[in-house]
Amino acid sequence: MTEPGTIDDDFYRSPDDGLDAPAGQLLRRRPITLTGLRGAGPAWQVVYATTGSRAPMPASGTVITPSPVAGLTGPGPVLVYCPSFHGLGGRCAPSHLLAGGREPESESIAAALERGWTVAVPDGPCLGMTGLGPHQFLAGAAGAHAVLDLARATRALPDLDAAPCVVWGYADGGRTAAWAAEQQPQYAPELDLRGVAAGGVVADPGALIEEIDGGPWAGLALAGLIGLSRAYAYLPVRHLITDAGREVIEQAGALDAAALLVTYREQPLGKWCERPDPWNDPIWRYVLANETSGRFAPKVPVHLYHGLKDALVPVILGRQLFAQYRSVGVDLSWRDYATSHVGAAKDGAAEAVATLTGYLQRRPTPAHPQTT
Template sequence: MTDPAAPDGFYSSPALDFAPRPGEILRRRTVSTPHLHGASRAWQLVYATRTAFSAPIPASGIMITPHTAEFARRSPVLVYCTAFHGLGGRCAPSQLLAGEGSEPETRFIATALERGWTVAVPDDPGLGMTGLGPHQFLAGRAAAHAVLDLARAVRALSELDSAQAPCAVWGYADGGRAAVWAAEQQPRYAPELDLRGVAAGAVVADPGALVAEIDGGRWAGLGLAGLVGLSRAYAHLPVGHILTDDGHRTVQQAQELDAAALLATYRNQPLGRWCERPDPWNDPLWRYVLANETSGRVAPQVPVHLYHGTEDALVPVAMGRGLFAEYRSLGVAVSWREYATSHTGTAAEGAADAITSLASYLQHRPNIITRPAPPSPQTT
C-alpha cells in the first residue's frame, strides 16, 4: 500500500543543466479528476519556466480537457490561476484537483470546462515541486512566467491540437495578480502566444500597501507569507537583514505551512515581532522590492476585465480602482465591475461576468499595435 505521506517522485525537481526552453515539458502523467464536473482527460505536468530574474526552474501544473467530444481538440485554452494556497505542504492545485478533488476553486474550473475550454492550472512558483520552496508569494514576474510557460506547454502536448489555439487567463486575489502580471509580461516574454484577454478579481496591485494594511490583524499571516515569498524571489539581495534570530526561526517554520495554517498560527501578530524594526516594509531595501512588485506600470496589449467587492476586508476596493485607473491612463481596453459584497462573496458573484468577458475575448482577436522591444534572454 502506498504511503499517502510519502513524497511523490513525480514532483521531484529535475536538474536543468541543459537549459530547457521555457514551456518545455520535462515530465508528464495522466491523472484522474473524478470530482471535477465537465472534465475528460487530465495530465499533471512538470515544465520549464524562469524565475523573476531569468534563471531556469521547473514548475508543475495540471491540464484538463472538457468532456464535450466536439471541443476536446482545438478548444480554446484558459489558464486558471488559483488564489494563495500556502507556502508549502501538500496544497498545490495540481495535486488537489487529482484524486480526492479537494481543490477549493473546483467550481470555477468546472464552469470553464462546461464552456468547452481546455483548462490549465499552474502551481505557484516553488509550490508542488520538491526542494524548490517556499512558494514565491507576491513575486509577480515569476508568477507571470509560470502562467505563460504553462500555456506554452499545453500547445506542445501531442494529444491535443492546440498549437494555434487562442488562450485567456483568469484569476482572483493572488491569482488575479498572476493574471494581470501575465498580461503585462506576455508581449515581451511570450509574444507567440495568441493571448486574447484576461479577467482578474481583487487584484493585489500594490503589495507594500496591502502588507501595511493587514499587519497585526486577522490576515497578518499573509504579511509574513509575503515576506517569506519575496525573500525567496529576491534571494540575490540581502533582504533577510531585517530579521531577528527569532524571525529566522519563524520564517523557517512558516515556509512549510499552507494558507489555513499560516492564518491560524500568525493571526494578530505584527511583522515587527520578528524584525529589527516595527515597520519592516519601510526598510529601504524592502521599499525597493515592494515598489518593483507594483502592477499597472506596463500596458497589456489585450483586453482586461477587472472586478472587486466594495466590502472586501482583505484587499481594499481602492486598490482595484487604482489599477483600473492606471490601465485606462495607459490606453488598455479595460472594463470594471464592482459588487456590494465581501472578498469571498465577490469571487463567487463575479465569476459569471468574468466568464462572459473571457468568452467574448476568445471569439475576437484583439487589435494589437505591435511595439518593438529589444531582445530578451527570457525569450531564448
C-alpha cells in the same frame, strides 16, 4: 510505490543538476483521473520549464481537457486558471488538491470545462515541486512566467498546439493574471493570448502588507515577506530578520494558508524583525515598488472586478490599477459588486467567464507601447 501528488512523489522532484531546457518546454507528464470534477475529461499532471525571478527552474501544474460537449467541433480554447493563495508549502499545491478532489476553486474550473475549454492550472513558482523552497508568494514576474510557460507547455499536448488562450484569476490569482497580461508582449509574444479577467487584484503588495500587518490577516503579511524574500534572494532582503524570525520563516514556509492565518493571527512583522515597519526599509521599499502592478501595458483586453466591501484587498487598489491601465490605452472593462472579498469571487465568476468568451471571439486590439 509513492502515492501520486504527495510531497514524497518523485514526479515533483527537481533535477539535482539544474535545469537546461527552454522556458515553456514540457518536461514530463502523467495522466490522472478527476472523477469528482464536473465537466472534466482526460487530464494530466505536468512539469515544465519556466523562468523564476532571475533563473530557470521547473514548475508543476495540471492540464484538464473537457468531457465531450455536444456541438463542439475540434479542440476548444485554453484557459490558464490562476488559483488564489493556497499556502507556502506542504500538500497545498493545486495539482495535489485536484488529484485528491480537494481543490477549493473547482467550481470556477468546472465552469470553464463546461464551456468546452481546456483548463491549465499552474501551481505557481516553487509550489508543488520539491527541493525549491517555499512558494514565491506575491512575486509578480515569476508568477506570470509560470502562467505563460504553462500555456506554452500545454501546446505540446494532443490537438492543443494552435489553441487560443485566455487567463483568469482572483485575489493573488488575479494579481498573477494581471501580471501575465503585462509580461506577455515581451516574455511570450508568440502566444495567441486573447484576454484576461482579474478580480480582487493585489495590485500594490506594499500597501496591502501595511494594511493587514498585525491584524486577523497577519499570516498573509508574513507569507508575503517569506515569498518575496525567496524571489529576491539575490538581494540582502533578510538583513532585518532576527534569529527568532529565521526560525519562524523556516516553520511557516511549510504551512498552507489556513495554518498560516491561524498560527500568526494578529502577530506583526516587527515581532520577527529589527524594526517595527520592515516594509519601510530601503531595500524592502525597492522590492515592493518593483512588485506594483500597472508598470507595463497589456496588449490584450482586460476585465477587472472587485468587491466594494472587500476587507482584505481594498477596492481602491483595484480602481487604481484600472486608472493606470486606462491611462496607457488598455482595452478595459470594470465591474464592482456590493459584497465582500469572498462574495465578489463568487458573484463575479459568471461575468468573468462570459467576458472571456467574448474575448475569444476577437483578436486583441493593439495597445500603446510598453510604459514603465
